[in-house]
Amino acid sequence: MDVDLAEVELSTLVGQVTGEYQDKLDEAGLTLVCKNTDGELRVSADSNLLWRVLDNLFVNVLKYAMPGTRVYVEAGEKEEGVTLSISNISKAELGISGDELMERFVRGDGSRNTEGSGLGLSIAGSLMELMGGKVVIQVDGDMFKAVLRLKKS
Ligand SMILES: Nc1ncnc2c1ncn2[C@@H]1O[C@H](COP(=O)(O)OP(=O)(O)OP(=O)(O)O)[C@@H](O)[C@H]1O
Numbered sequence: 001m002d003v004d005l006a007e008v009e010l011s012t013l014v015g016q017v018t019g020e021y022q023d024k025l026d027e028a029g030l031t032l033v034c035k036n037t038d039g040e041l042r043v044s045a046d047s048n049l050l051w052r053v054l055d056n057l058f059v060n061v062l063k064y065a066m067p068g069t070r071v072y073v074e075a076g077e078k079e080e081g082v083t084l085s086i087s088n089i090s091k092a093e094l095g096i097s098g099d100e101l102m103e104r105f106v107r108g109d110g111s112r113n114t115e116g117s118g119l120g121l122s123i124a125g126s127l128m129e130l131m132g133g134k135v136v137i138q139v140d141g142d143m144f145k146a147v148l149r150l151k152k153s
């Protein structure tokens with residue numbers, strides 16, 4: 001796959017993706033809360049691939065988040081790089097670790113009766129690796145959090 005790394009303004013991309021999904025989030029009864037995503041955060045990424053990663057994550061949020069709850073998108077800057085996390089409350093019991101959910105064909109306990117093949121997160125992980133980044137999934141009870149680690153530009 002062609003990877004075209006360039007300087008990407010994370011706040012702009014996040015604004016575009018959240019704009020794209022705002023109506024669907026409203027329909028799903030989900031309230032988006034963005035934190036620290038307005039500042040200048042320049043990352044080294046392929047904007048098309050990063051878009052696909054965020055797209056995969058938002059499709060999941062629409063499918064698996066508990067209606068009537070908030071979805072948090074938070075950016076953070078560290079010495080090692082930039083993080084972008086998306087967290088939500090799962091409507092189904094996950095009963096499985098974040099590392100396991102990253103594996104191909106693995107799905108949460110309570111979502112096995114819904115459609116899906118368990119590939120989205122592992123694809124997101126591979127795309128992030130192509131950009132020198134990473135996806136880490138954290139599960140704590142019903143709390144689901146995807147943390148993207150990106151390189152600074
Ligand atoms: N935002 C989320 N909130 C709660 N659970 C999630 C969320 N995202 C993923 N999951 C859980 O992780 C599992 C794996 O997600 P993944 O995107 O890899 O596969 P999928 O959505 O089941 O299928 P596919 O993406 O291939 O259509 C999901 O089945 C669900 O149990």
Ligand SMILES: [Mg+2]
Pocket residue numbers: 056059060116119120121
């Ligand atoms: Mg998915």
